[in-house]
Each structure stands twice: as structure tokens, then as C-alpha cells.
Amino acid sequence: MLSTQQINDFEAQGYLVLEQALTPKTLDAVIAEYTELLQSLCQSWVDQGLIDRSILQRSFVEQIKIITTSELDYFQPMDISLPLGQCQPDTPIHLGQAVFDMMRDPQLLAAVNCLIGPEITSNPIQHVRIKPPLKMVDGEENRAHIVRTDWHQDRAVALEQADKTRMVTTWIAITDATPDNGCLQVIPGSHRQAMLPHCPSSQLGIPESLLDLDKATPLPVKAGGAIIFHPLTVHCSLDNTSDHVRWSFDLRYNVTGDPTGRPKFPDFIVKSAANPAAELTSADAWARLWIKTRSNLCLPQEPTAFHRWDGSHEVCA
Numbered sequence: 001m002l003s004t005q006q007i008n009d010f011e012a013q014g015y016l017v018l019e020q021a022l023t024p025k026t027l028d029a030v031i032a033e034y035t036e037l038l039q040s041l042c043q044s045w046v047d048q049g050l051i052d053r054s055i056l057q058r059s060f061v062e063q064i065k066i067i068t069t070s071e072l073d074y075f076q077p078m079d080i081s082l083p084l085g086q087c088q089p090d091t092p093i094h095l096g097q098a099v100f101d102m103m104r105d106p107q108l109l110a111a112v113n114c115l116i117g118p119e120i121t122s123n124p125i126q127h128v129r130i131k132p133p134l135k136m137v138d139g140e141e142n143r144a145h146i147v148r149t150d151w152h153q154d155r156a157v158a159l160e161q162a163d164k165t166r167m168v169t170t171w172i173a174i175t176d177a178t179p180d181n182g183c184l185q186v187i188p189g190s191h192r193q194a195m196l197p198h199c200p201s202s203q204l205g206i207p208e209s210l211l212d213l214d215k216a217t218p219l220p221v222k223a224g225g226a227i228i229f230h231p232l233t234v235h236c237s238l239d240n241t242s243d244h245v246r247w248s249f250d251l252r253y254n255v256t257g258d259p260t261g262r263p264k265f266p267d268f269i270v271k272s273a274a275n276p277a278a279e280l281t282s283a284d285a286w287a288r289l290w291i292k293t294r295s296n297l298c299l300p301q302e303p304t305a306f307h308r309w310d311g312s313h314e315v316c317a
């Protein structure tokens with residue numbers, strides 16, 4: 001539950017920092033599930049002769065660092081979404097019980113309920129972001145799941161059909177997020193303006209010349225906490241200049257019946273006061289939705305538009 005003060009703050013500023021957003025057992029289960037997942041990925045790479053066997057004796061964080069400096073990629077097999085564009089019928093995706101339980105965490109949904117009401121759909125625009133120290137990352141890497149994220153509004157990442165969708169982003173810290181290790185940054189109050197032009201370059205972002213960067217506010221948050229923000233709130237994340245791995249999930253929720261903005265990906269009713277029987281409560285059923293999506297979408301020569309920006313706006317020149 002949020003206090004009236006918190007709801008008023010969200011409306012005024014376009015974001016809210018919640019110290020404890022997840023129930024502690026949800027956080028522990030996600031960490032355990034990902035530790036096991038990474039160990040099994042490492043085991044399969046060892047079996048294929050792609051990496052030295054000694055990685056199997058290392059911690060999660062050490063494994064991430066070793067993989068970062070190798071030719072291997074941990075991101076997609078650990079992500080909770082398919083890639084935009086170039087997916088294959090066998091593109092890996094992580095659809096585990098602990099992640100599903102996190103999406104349904106009662107404490108998190110109680111907060112979401114206070115902001116968008118009791119008919120809540122899990123929006124499929126969602127990711128895990130496990131960010132290694134920047135100094136370990138290949139200079140060519142520009143994915144916003146591995147390095148810093150450019151300034152943007154989440155509304156702009158969806159299709160236009162969702163421009164009026166009532167939704168929130170919940171950015172969940174699995175490790176402590178600090179200005180040094182790449183926490184989120186927002187421009188308070190920016191949700192009260194219109195959508196700004198976004199330019200597709202190495203990432204999809206708002207040109208900095210359009211922003212009042214003096215107002216940029218880093219939002220540190222401890223593990224198990226979250227930042228909830230409005231779809232027009234301008235935000236980015238900082239470089240991970242620390243020696244530590246910074247880990248978050250971003251999950252989105254919209255009012256059931258409003259367009260998700262990514263119609264080819266599967267949404268589901270996560271909470272309904274009016275019709276609790278409509279709620280999806282099985283992680284297996286959730287996984288089946290994504291597997292079906294993958295077999296329909298990830299076909300050769302199946303280009304799909306995921307956003308509206310073609311770079312032709314004058315500010316992108």
C-alpha cells in the first residue's frame with residue numbers, strides 16, 4: 001500500500017522510490033533461480049569446450065565477470081523477453097517460477113494498484129539487466145541491458161496505439177543500485193510534458209540538447225526496493241564505474257484492456273478485483289505464452305516494427 005503522500009509525490013514528480021517493494025522471499029528466490037540458471041549455462045559452455053571448467057567453482061558475480069571478458073553472451077538466455085527483430089525459433093529466454101512470482105508479488109502489486117487501479121495486466125515490455133563493471137565490457141557493446149541506458153521515455157519504446165495506455169514501469173533493484181554502479185536517473189516532473197522526439201542510433205534516445213540536464217536526479221535504491229515511474233518520465237541509467245555487478249529487472253503494468261504497445265508479445269491479467277478467476281497464476285502457462293509467441297514471431301524474414309522512430313526528425317540530424 002502507498003500512502004496518500006506517496007501517491008501525491010508520484011503524481012507531482014512522475015516517480016516514486018520504494019524502499020521495500022518486494023517481499024524478502026521473492027527476492028531470495030529470484031537470486032537462487034538465476035544462480036542456478038547461470039551455473040547451468042556455464043556447465044553447457046564447459047561441455048562444449050567454450051570456456052574453462054574453473055568457472056563452475058566461481059560465484060554468480062565472478063561468473064558474470066568472466067563471461068563478460070569472453071566471447072560468450074549471458075544476456076539473452078537470462079532475459080525475460082525476446083529480442084526485438086532478430087529472434088530465431090530457438091532464441092533462449094528465461095521463464096522461471098521465481099520471476100513469475102516476482103511479477104505477481106503482492107507487495108509490488110499493492111503499490112501498482114494504488115497508482116493504476118485494481119485491474120492490472122502484466123505488460124510484456126520487460127527485461128533483466130545484469131550490468132558488469134564498464135571497464136570489463138567490450139567497447140563496441142551498446143545494449144542498454146549491459147551498459148548505460150540513454151535518456152528516453154518508456155511510452156516512446158511502445159507503439160503509438162499505447163499512447164493513452166494507463167501504465168507504470170516498476171524498476172526493481174536486485175542488488176543495491178548506486179550512482180557509482182549505474183542506478184537510474186530521472187528528470188523530475190518531466191511526465192507533465194508531451195512525448196519528446198527519440199532518435200534511433202546505437203540506442204533509441206532523446207537528444208540531450210532537448211533536456212534540462214541540471215535537473216537530472218540519480219535514484220539510488222537498495223536491493224528489494226523499486227522505482228516506479230510514469231511512462232512519460234524522462235529517465236536513463238548511469239555507467240557502472242564500480243567493480244561490482246549491478247542487477248535490476250524492469251516490469252511494466254497497465255490497466256487491463258488498454259493496449260500494451262507491443263501486441264505481438266504476450267500480456268496477461270496479473271490481478272483483477274472484478275474477476276479474480278481471470279488472473280494467470282501458473283508460471284507454466286506464462287512460459288507457454290512466450291514459447292507460442294516465439295514460434296509465431298521468430299520466423300526467417302518476419303520483420304516487425306516495435307517502435308515509431310525512423311530517425312528522420314530534424315533533431316536527429
Ligand SMILES: O=C(O)CCC(=O)C(=O)O
Nearest residue numbers: 129149154169171237250
Ligand atoms: O536499468 C536501466 O538501465 C534502464 C531501465 C529503463 O529504462 C527502464 O526500466 O525503463
Ligand SMILES: [Fe+2]
Nearest residue numbers: 152153154235
Ligand atoms: Fe526505460
